[in-house]
Amino acid sequence: MNTGQKRKTERRQKEQLARRRAILAAAREVFFAKGFMDATIDDIADRCSLAKGTIYLYFRSKEDLYTSIMAEGMERLRREFEVLKNLPPGEPGLVESAFRAYIGFYRKNRKYFRIMFLSSQPDVRARTPQEVLLRCMETGMECMGIVRDLVQEGIERAYYRKVDSWAVANILWASINGIIMAYENDPIYRDEFAGMEMEKMLLHSLDLVLEGLKVKK
Amino acid sequence: MNTGQKRKTERRQKEQLARRRAILAAAREVFFAKGFMDATIDDIADRCSLAKGTIYLYFRSKEDLYTSIMAEGMERLRREFEVLKNLPPGEPGLVESAFRAYIGFYRKNRKYFRIMFLSSQPDVRARTPQEVLLRCMETGMECMGIVRDLVQEGIERAYYRKVDSWAVANILWASINGIIMAYENDPIYRDEFAGMEMEKMLLHSLDLVLEGLKVKK
DNA sequence: TCATTAAAATGACTACGAGTCATTAAATGA
DNA sequence: TCATTTAATGACTCGTAGTCATTTTAATGA
Numbered sequence: 001m002n003t004g005q006k007r008k009t010e011r012r013q014k015e016q017l018a019r020r021r022a023i024l025a026a027a028r029e030v031f032f033a034k035g036f037m038d039a040t041i042d043d044i045a046d047r048c049s050l051a052k053g054t055i056y057l058y059f060r061s062k063e064d065l066y067t068s069i070m071a072e073g074m075e076r077l078r079r080e081f082e083v084l085k086n087l088p089p090g091e092p093g094l095v096e097s098a099f100r101a102y103i104g105f106y107r108k109n110r111k112y113f114r115i116m117f118l119s120s121q122p123d124v125r126a127r128t129p130q131e132v133l134l135r136c137m138e139t140g141m142e143c144m145g146i147v148r149d150l151v152q153e154g155i156e157r158a159y160y161r162k163v164d165s166w167a168v169a170n171i172l173w174a175s176i177n178g179i180i181m182a183y184e185n186d187p188i189y190r191d192e193f194a195g196m197e198m199e200k201m202l203l204h205s206l207d208l209v210l211e212g213l214k215v216k217k
Numbered sequence: 218m219n220t221g222q223k224r225k226t227e228r229r230q231k232e233q234l235a236r237r238r239a240i241l242a243a244a245r246e247v248f249f250a251k252g253f254m255d256a257t258i259d260d261i262a263d264r265c266s267l268a269k270g271t272i273y274l275y276f277r278s279k280e281d282l283y284t285s286i287m288a289e290g291m292e293r294l295r296r297e298f299e300v301l302k303n304l305p306p307g308e309p310g311l312v313e314s315a316f317r318a319y320i321g322f323y324r325k326n327r328k329y330f331r332i333m334f335l336s337s338q339p340d341v342r343a344r345t346p347q348e349v350l351l352r353c354m355e356t357g358m359e360c361m362g363i364v365r366d367l368v369q370e371g372i373e374r375a376y377y378r379k380v381d382s383w384a385v386a387n388i389l390w391a392s393i394n395g396i397i398m399a400y401e402n403d404p405i406y407r408d409e410f411a412g413m414e415m416e417k418m419l420l421h422s423l424d425l426v427l428e429g430l431k432v433k434k
Numbered sequence: 435t436c437a438t439t440a441a442a443a444t445g446a447c448t449a450c451g452a453g454t455c456a457t458t459a460a461a462t463g464a
Numbered sequence: 465t466c467a468t469t470t471a472a473t474g475a476c477t478c479g480t481a482g483t484c485a486t487t488t489t490a491a492t493g494a
Contacts, residue, residue, distance in 0.1 A: 012441085019442095037340040040480060051444045056482065114339060120402040121335050123254040137403070141410060161428070167421040170411050171396065175422075178395025179388065185337040186354070193358060194387050204384040205392075211378070212429030229461095229470090257451060268473045273453065436494090443488070449481090458473070464466090 020058050022048045024072070027065045032111045036066055036118055063119075063127035070119040071132055073112030074139040080105045081146045092159065094150040095172070095213060099206045102176055103199070117181055144169045151213075160213040168213070175205055237275050239265045241289070244282045249328045253283055253335055280336075280344035287336040288349055290329030291356040297322045298363050309376065311367040312389070312430060316423045319393055320416070334398055361386045368430075377430040385430070392422055 026047035030039045041062055045052045059065045084098055091097065106113065118124060125133060144166075151165035183190045183198040191197050196204075243264035247256045258279055262269045276282045301315055308314065323330065335341060342350060361383075368382035400407045400415040408414050413421075 016442095035340045035343075041482080042480075052481090053445065053483075054443055057442075062481070117334075117398075118338050118340065120398070121338075122331060122402070123252045123335065125402070126252075126255075133403075137410065163425070164421060166412055167418060168425065170399070170418060171392065171422045171425060174395030174399050175388065175392040176395070177398065178391030178393070181334075181337070181394065181398070182387070182391050185339070185342070186350075193354065195383055201384060201387060204381060205388045208380070208385065208388060208429040209425060210429070212425040212427070216433060233471095258453080259451075269452090270454080270474065271472055274471075279452070437492100438494100439490105439492080441488105441490075444484105444486080446483105446485095448483075450479105452477105452479090454475105454477075456473105456475095458471105460469105460471075462467100462469075464468100 016058075019050075023050070023055060023058050023065070024068060028069050028072070031066060031069055031115060035114065036062075036124070060129055061127050063124050064129055064132060066115065066124065067119045067128040067132045067136065070112070070115050071136050071139065073109060073116060074136050074143070076109060076112070077102075077105050078139050078143050081143050084146050084150060087150075094154045094159070095147075095168075095210060096206065098147045098150050099172065099176070099202075099209075102173075103202055106176075106180060113180055113184060117177075117184070144173060147172060154213070158215060161215055163213065168209075172209060175209070176202065179205060233275075236267075240267070240272060240275055240282070241285060245286050245289070248283060248286055248332060252331065253279075253341070277346055278344050280341050281346055281349060283332065283341065284336045284345040284349045284353065287329070287332050288353050288356070290326060290333060291353050291360070293326060293329070294319075294322050295356050295360050298360050301363050301367060304367075311371045311376070312364075312385075312427060313423065315364045315367050316389065316393070316419075316426075319390075320419055323393075323397060330397055330401060334394075334401070361390060364389060371430070375432060378432050380430065385426075389426065392426070393419065396422060 023044065026044045027039075030043045030047055033039075034043070039062075041052055041055055044065070045055050055065075059068065080101060081098075084101055087094070087097060119128070147169035148165045151160065151163070151168045154160040155162055155165060179198065179201055182194070183201075186193075194201060240261065243261045244256075247260045247264055250256075251260070256279075258269055258272055261282070262272050272282075276285070297318060298315075301318055304311070304314060336345070364386035365382045368377065368380070368385045371377040372379055372382060396415065396418055399411070400418075403410075411418060
């Protein structure tokens with residue numbers, strides 16, 4: 001009768017998972033409030049009422065924690081992108097929908113973006129366990145796949161030119177990130193520098209890409 | 218006769234400037250080799266045979282040093298962009314020239330890009346003197362101005378649609394950075410992920426933008 | 435109920451690096 | 465030569481990431 005034993009083990013695992021989540025929640029709050037460099041492990045430990053050593057039973061390094069928050073962000077994005085899979089058939093603005101979904105995600109999850117940009121820096125990656133990085137990459141790839149499918153559909157319906165849909169998905173992704181990064185860098189002076197606010201710039205960019213995709217009349 | 222005095226003072230200033238440059242050279246080597254987080258001020262001090270304290274007579278923080286290297290990179294970029302001001306009149310591929318100039322700059326100055334991306338992170342910026350950040354921004358603005366002028370010229374010659382040339386310059390810049398950032402993040406797996414190497418992706422992006430800019434036939 | 439053992443949590447401790455500042459050395463000038 | 469200003473030094477402080485011997489808690493079973 002190891003059923004009893006097994007059940008105990010399961011409970012343990014659940015407790016561990018709950019602990020892990022509590023730590024992540026604390027880390028999220030601290031990193032959101034202070035950024036990576038100014039946050040300390042003690043801050044995070046205090047926030048979830050654990051000792052510093054305990055944190056290291058659940059995560060390998062400060063970077064592991066940080067990148068795990070990024071992974072969380074990617075997961076949220078994927079969930080947000082799920083709706084794109086079930087667009088009403090015949091829907092015309094395929095790429096536009098994806099673009100706007102990403103903007104919408106940004107609006108609701110601003111704080112994750114700083115983390116995404118910093119945690120993809122080689123310095124941070126070098127101290128992050130492979131598995132976490134892999135998880136992020138895979139989630140990102142799924143999101144990108146959804147966008148690629150939309151582009152492909154647009155091509156098949158002859159809305160768009162015959163372009164490399166995977167490349168276009170990557171370019172869309174990179175362009176938006178590039179713009180967001182530029183604005184996030186210096187939110188105070190950037191409007192003045194660029195002469196318009198971010199959303200408007202993003203929509204300009206959308207317009208440019210759509211024009212580039214459209215079949216010529 | 219304070220001519221003597223003055224000359225002495227001038228010599229002093231020159232020596233200080235030389236010292237400053239020596240420190241910057243050492244910092245560049247160390248940061249290029251180790252990245253921001255793994256580099257230490259002692260590394261840099263050793264490299265230019267000075268004591269740690271001396272570094273702090275010339276720079277306010279590790280971040281000041283780091284961002285000063287970024288400023289150096291921006292300066293190089295601007296010099297690279299100067300040629301764009303004197304394109305042969307009647308030259309058709311205006312935006313293409315700018316795009317390729319930026320790619321060329323990237324090829325020759327890969328190492329500066331990591332620094333640019335990290336030193337524009339809020340964490341780093343917060344510890345960098347305003348003046349250095351301002352210098353970077355101004356240099357960037359000059360570069361962007363050159364691109365805007367090219368776009369504007371293209372519009373006036375009716376190569377391109379009537380778009381907001383400043384916005385397009387910003388979008389071009391952001392898109393290329395976004396792509397480079399994506400690849401720099403994980404140069405090993407990225408080719409596999411994206412299915413093509415960076416240069417090809419950049420050229421795809423150029424194609425897309427040019428199509429988006431062209432006047433419809 | 436209590437002893438035994440295994441697992442989890444703890445926080446004092448180590449190692450290390452950024453930044454400081456009292457001290458020393460060099461340059462200048464009378 | 466000596467006085468004074470300026471530059472350079474490196475031992476020091478302080479803060480934090482990560483460790484590990486010790487303690488606490490929980491599970492097991494007699």
